[in-house]
Amino acid sequence: MKLHAPSLSALDGIGHAFFTREGGVSGGIYASLNSGIGSDDDASHVAENRARMAQALGVSADRLITAYQIHSPQVVVAEEPWSVETRPKADAIVTRTPGLAIGVSTADCGPLLFADAKARVIGAAHAGWRGAFSGVIEGTIAEMEKLGADRGRISVALGPLIRQNNYEVSQGFVDEFLREDETYARFFAPASREAHAMFDLPGFIALRLAQSGIERFEDIGVCTYSDPDRFYSYRRSTHRAEPDYGRHVNAIVLTP
Structure with a gap:
């Protein structure tokens, strides 16, 4: 149901998960843990899947939040939960609010989870080629620093993406x-x-992180396209001429 980055797992007070497509209630092309609010899947199935992911992160369903992603460099600061209707348009979220799980939705793009355990500041960024090219990584780091983080302490993990x-x-x-x-x-x-x-999207992401002064970086080394049993893939669905595709959530939370 989920993968972890050892570098983030080693940090005190930080919970995280890169969720796979396994362990949910959706069927057909969405089988089974589809989190895609924007997909054509049954909305009740998506809600149940997201509730299961929230539970795995140790939060209530309303405290697992994602933005309306637009492949941009836009970053927002979250201080409290928002609803599906009020979610902002952005491709990264940062917070210092404990018990608020912030996530990004992916289906080939690069999910990045950031944490400064000492400052108790975390971030999640959706780094497809457009976002990485236009500055979503740099923007996430800058917003974390405004909340008290130090890029010299920030650990970053890259989850499953197309390779x-x-x-x-x-x-x-x-x-x-x-x-x-x-x-x-x-x-x-x-x-x-x-x-x-x-x-080489992961290589490009790694460069942008290094250029931003991030020294603690881990790529978990997993490809979405090549593993249909565990992952959704926008590109694979396109090649198969499928009408839609599922989405993953990749999230991080400050624990007590």
């Missing part, structure tokens, strides 16, 4: 990165199709 051997992109995609920085060429490998390349 390079399954992430084919167009030449236009490559060109956008190279216009920003020619050294980004190292994140692209040849593809079998002409005018395409294979993109």
Whole structure:
């Protein structure tokens, strides 16, 4: 039902989980722990799945919150729970409120969980290529520091996401990165199709974290696309011509 990053598990007062697709009540293409509020799954099934994840994190269902994600660098500070109707549009959440589980929803993008155990400040970021490229990582760190964190103490873990051997992109995609920085060429490998390349999203995320001064970084090394039994994948669903796809929650919480 969930995976853990040893580096975060070792921190006192921090709970976290990268949830898989296992252990829920949804059926069909959503089987079984679909958390996608925006999916076409039965809303009661999604609610039950999210309640199970909240319970696994040691909080009530209303205290597991996610934002309305828009593939942006936007970061919000959470001080109390919000409803589905009032959730802000953002791709990262930070908090110093104990017992408030903050999460991000993914289905190939990179889920990042941040923690400064000494300052008791945590963060969760949805780092797809757009968010990572436009600054969601840097924004998350900056907002955590406003709450008292120190980037020299922040531990960051990267959960399941699509990896390079399954992430084919167009030449236009490559060109956008190279216009920003020619050294980004190292994140692209040849593809079998002409005018395409294979993109190393976890490698790019690791670089942006390192450039931000993060020294405590762990990549748990799991691919969503290549493991359909455990993970949803937007790209795999597209390749299979499925009408929709499930989403994961990846969350972190300050415990007493």
